[in-house]
Structure formats: structure tokens, C-alpha cells
Amino acid sequence: KMDDNDTTGENTLSLSVVVIYEPFYNGGRGLEHGNIKSLTSKSVRSPSELENEDKLSRTGGRLIVVLGDISPSTLDITQRIQLLDEAPQRIKLSSGLVTNEVASVQPTLYKTAGELLTVLEPQLRQYNTSSVHFVGHSLAGGVASLAATIFDGAIPMPKRGAGKKE
Secondary structure (H helix, E strand, O other), rough: OOEEEEEOOEEEOEEEEEEEEEEEOOOOHHHHHHOHHHHHHHOOOOOHHHHHHHHHHHHOOOEEEEEEEEOOOOOOOOHHHHOOOOOOOEOOOOOOOOOOOOOEEEEHHHHHHHHHHHHHHHHHHHOOEEEEEEEEEEHHHHHHHHHHHHHHHHOOOOOOOOOOOO
């Protein structure tokens, strides 16, 4: 759990985090990646499909990181708006089409995404997965999107005191 206000006085958001490991994932990207329902579907598999799944479980799989806002939050809507009412933070992209390309991010969401990845690092390293999917709704969706972008290497991890402009 990450608290709305930590002891250092810096802002973070409260999130619940569930990490699901799917050892037999062999999907692609976009619409072909499957969904959470596919984890619970029961289908009859042939011996060759079972053998293929055994190989995939040793070399592939995926992690699904599901984020949600903790409810009830310790902050009301006015306090959440104040928490998020910060000037955008400009960060240099790690990759892009133009030299010195920058992105604008909301500092609290960016900092929370970095904290999330730091907390999840042992789990992310534990599995030899071919894919990691981050999902969330509302503010948790913003954190999920930034965490995926950091994890992909498109933007750097936030520095300590990430609310400051770089």
C-alpha cells in the first residue's frame, strides 16, 4: 500500500496492487494479447498443446499488474484535486525520433509509478516472462500507464524528490 501522504511530506497516491503470473501466455500485442478471463477458462488440451505449454512455462509467460485506487480514500475530491494540481514535470525521453525530446508528466503520478516499480522489482525479476501488462482505472490507470512507459525504457525512473523539474 502506498499512502496518500507519506511521512516526508511528499505526495503519493494510495493504490492496491495485484500481480498475476500467467505461465502459459504466448499471446501477442494489442487485441491478440488475451485478457484476465483467459486465466480462468477451462478448455481441453491435446498432449501436444500440453507439451507446448510446458515449454512456454519455462521460457515465457506474462505478469499482469492490476492497480486500483484504495477505497475509501483518506482524501476527499477537493484534497485529491489539490494533490494533483501541480505544474507538469518535463522529462527527457530515453528514446524518441528527435534529439532531446521531452514529455510532460503529472509529478505525483510519475513519482508513484517509480515507487510502484521499486516495490515490484523483486517480483518482476523473479519470473522469466515474455510480457508484463500494467492495467488500472482512473488515477491508477495513469500510474499504470507511466509505470509501463518507465518499464519499457521510454522514460527514466523518477529521481528522489521527483516533484522537482529536471
